[in-house]
Amino acid sequence: MRRAVVLLSGGLDSATTLAEAVSKGFEAHALTVRYGQRHDIEIECAKAVARAVGAASHRIAAVDLSFAGGSALTDPSLPVPKSRPDDAIGAGIPPTYVPARNTVLLSLALAWAEVLEARDLFIGANVVDYGGYPDCRPAFLRSFERLAGLATRAGVEGAAFTVHAPLLLMTKADIVRRALDLGVDTSLTWSCYDPAPGPAPCGLCDACLLRARGFREAGVPDAFSLARR
Amino acid sequence: MRRAVVLLSGGLDSATTLAEAVSKGFEAHALTVRYGQRHDIEIECAKAVARAVGAASHRIAAVDLSFAGGSALTDPSLPVPKSRPDDAIGAGIPPTYVPARNTVLLSLALAWAEVLEARDLFIGANVVDYGGYPDCRPAFLRSFERLAGLATRAGVEGAAFTVHAPLLLMTKADIVRRALDLGVDTSLTWSCYDPAPGPAPCGLCDACLLRARGFREAGVPDAFSLARR
Numbered sequence: 465m466r467r468a469v470v471l472l473s474g475g476l477d478s479a480t481t482l483a484e485a486v487s488k489g490f491e492a493h494a495l496t497v498r499y500g501q502r503h504d505i506e507i508e509c510a511k512a513v514a515r516a517v518g519a520a521s522h523r524i525a526a527v528d529l530s531f532a533g534g535s536a537l538t539d540p541s542l543p544v545p546k547s548r549p550d551d552a553i554g555a556g557i558p559p560t561y562v563p564a565r566n567t568v569l570l571s572l573a574l575a576w577a578e579v580l581e582a583r584d585l586f587i588g589a590n591v592v593d594y595g596g597y598p599d600c601r602p603a604f605l606r607s608f609e610r611l612a613g614l615a616t617r618a619g620v621e622g623a624a625f626t627v628h629a630p631l632l633l634m635t636k637a638d639i640v641r642r643a644l645d646l647g648v649d650t651s652l653t654w655s656c657y658d659p660a661p662g663p664a665p666c667g668l669c670d671a672c673l674l675r676a677r678g679f680r681e682a683g684v685p686d687a688f689s690l691a692r693r
Numbered sequence: 694m695r696r697a698v699v700l701l702s703g704g705l706d707s708a709t710t711l712a713e714a715v716s717k718g719f720e721a722h723a724l725t726v727r728y729g730q731r732h733d734i735e736i737e738c739a740k741a742v743a744r745a746v747g748a749a750s751h752r753i754a755a756v757d758l759s760f761a762g763g764s765a766l767t768d769p770s771l772p773v774p775k776s777r778p779d780d781a782i783g784a785g786i787p788p789t790y791v792p793a794r795n796t797v798l799l800s801l802a803l804a805w806a807e808v809l810e811a812r813d814l815f816i817g818a819n820v821v822d823y824g825g826y827p828d829c830r831p832a833f834l835r836s837f838e839r840l841a842g843l844a845t846r847a848g849v850e851g852a853a854f855t856v857h858a859p860l861l862l863m864t865k866a867d868i869v870r871r872a873l874d875l876g877v878d879t880s881l882t883w884s885c886y887d888p889a890p891g892p893a894p895c896g897l898c899d900a901c902l903l904r905a906r907g908f909r910e911a912g913v914p915d916a917f918s919l920a921r922r
Contacts, residue, residue: 495760527756527801531724534808557846563807567800567844572756575793579763604843611840614833615796617786 465491467582468628469573470519472496474510476653476675477588477631480639482517483646484630485586492586494519495576497569499529499562500538509654516649525572535562537657544657546668550677553670557596560657560670566599570608570627577625578616585612589629593636593674605629636678644684651687694720696811697857698802699748701725703739705882705904706817706860709868711746712875713859714815721815723748724805726798728758728791729767738883745878754801764791766886773886775897779906782899786825789886789899795828799837799856806854807845814841818858822865822903834858865907873913880916 468490472478485492496510507524514522529538536542536559545559566589573585589600598604605627612627613619631639643650655675656665665672679686697719701707714721725739736753743751758767765771765788774788795818802814818829827833834856841856842848860868872879884904885894894901908915 523760525757525760528754529801529804531752531754532801532805532808562804564800564804564844567803567840568797571793571796571800572758572761574796575758575791576761578792579761598846598849599844601843604840607836607840607843611796611833611836614830614836615793615828617790617827620827 465489466584467491467493467520467580468584468586469577469580469582470494470586471569471573471588472510472514472519472522473588474506474508474513474653475588475655475671476643476650476678477590477639479513479517479648479650479653480643480646481586481588481630482513482519483643483648485584485628486518487646490584491520492518493576493580493582494522495573496522496524497572498524498526499565499568500535503659506654509652512652513648516652523576527568527572529562529565529568532563536560537562540659544659544669546666548670548673550673553673554593554595558670561597564599566597566604567608574612574615574625577612578618581618583618583623584626584628586628586630588631590631590634590639592634600632602629602632605632635681636674637681640678640682640684644682694718695813696720696722696749696809697813697815698806698809698811699723699815700798700802700817701739701743701748701751702817703735703737703742703882704817704884704900705872705879705907706819706868708742708746708877708879708882709872709875710815710817710859711742711748712872712877714813714857715747716875719813720749721747722805722809722811723751724802725751725753726801727753727755728794728797729764732888735883738881741881742877745881752805756797756801758791758794758797761792765789766791766888769888773888773898775895777899777902779902782902783822783824787899790826793828795826795833796837803841803844803854806841807847810847812847812852813855813857815857815859817860819860819863819868821863829861831858831861834861864910865903866910869907869911869913
């Protein structure tokens with residue numbers, strides 16, 4: 465059984481990505497990375513998703529990206545935008561972009577893959593809703609595969625790494641449908657960007673608005689994470 | 694004045710690398726990454742080196758690589774080898790190899806470079822003493838440059854990144870000489886791998902032995918870090 469490391473934030477996209485890895489027959493090892501101001505509720509959601517979807521193991525890695533600043537997700541002095549109009553979401557690079565985030569996340573996944581002797585990495589990157597993010601583009605993911613081959617013992621010995629991004633070209637509605645097809649309990653997932661949410665997601669940040677649009681277009685109701693807690 | 698991000702561990706090699714960046718006229722921003730079980734004394738040395746060499750700023754980033762295991766530098770249950778024979782040091786990959794370490798370090802440097810609008814990264818990688826480490830090889834460093842161009846806003850806009858590794862092909866004796874030429878106070882630097890050192894470096898781990906050999910071959914005495922504390 466081939467091993468894979470799957471980046472799992474606890475959100476809808478990464479939960480669906482984990483389910484894809486499991487459904488493809490991988491022994492899927494889930495990695496949740498805490499960076500900057502992300503909150504405990506996301507970690508709890510990630511743990512619940514890892515268990516429910518059937519990850520072979522689940523580890524939490526901590527990296528403090530607040531040292532670099534420059535993002536509303538890691539710098540408490542920068543506000544997370546709320547209630548942006550539909551056409552603003554996905555256009556350009558928003559303040560919630562975290563510099564070099566996917567490079568850092570994939571590097572940590574690669575470190576664990578080297579120890580696990582895994583050659584496959586999964587990430588929930590998406591270019592439909594995050595087209596302005598340079599590190600969600602296919603060329604970036606292919607470049608990371610080449611880097612992984614040069615960065616590791618396994619690569620030196622001839623192994624090739626694959627970065628799987630099964631949601632790359634899907635709309636949020638497609639992702640919702642795929643999640644349901646794969647049996648993901650979407651009520652366990654948490655998408656909200658708000659640094660200090662109440663008991664339910666804020667409903668107004670880009671991530672909440674994108675998620676709501678996805679469920680609406682897929683024609684299914686969204687059970688907020690906390691409904692079941 | 695061009696800005697650069699310089700990875701600074703507090704050891705001799707990275708101190709010399711920082712001095713190279715400054716001597717080349719860069720506005721050099723030093724980044725020290727705490728990972729795994731590294732100890733406070735290294736951080737203190739890095740701070741002293743950054744001040745002494747003239748870094749424009751110095752930040753500390755924390756990433757816990759112990760989640761992945763697999764290295765004597767991050768897993769307290771794996772002993773750091775001591776008193777290895779001269780010909781064993783530098784041959785093969787030792788237990789102190791940290792999986793994907795330079796990929797993680799360069800990723801964090803890239804995150805800060807994106808915020809600083811820097812296009813130059815400096816790292817004290819070396820293939821003479823660390824030839825067995827895949828992520829010290831020139832091909833790896835070139836691959837990271839290409840990745841950086843794809844991973845960032847600046848890259849999308851056409852900027853090219855350069856990874857400078859000025860010590861890449863130097864022996865430790867060359868590095869000692871170059872450090873002294875550049876005016877680096879080597880007594881401020883800390884190289885020891887021992888997770889629980891006494892007031893002075895252990896003198897027996899690979900890093901201590903390599904350093905001692907370098908100073909011996911360069912024909913100059915080594916003032917241990919703590920001599921001045």
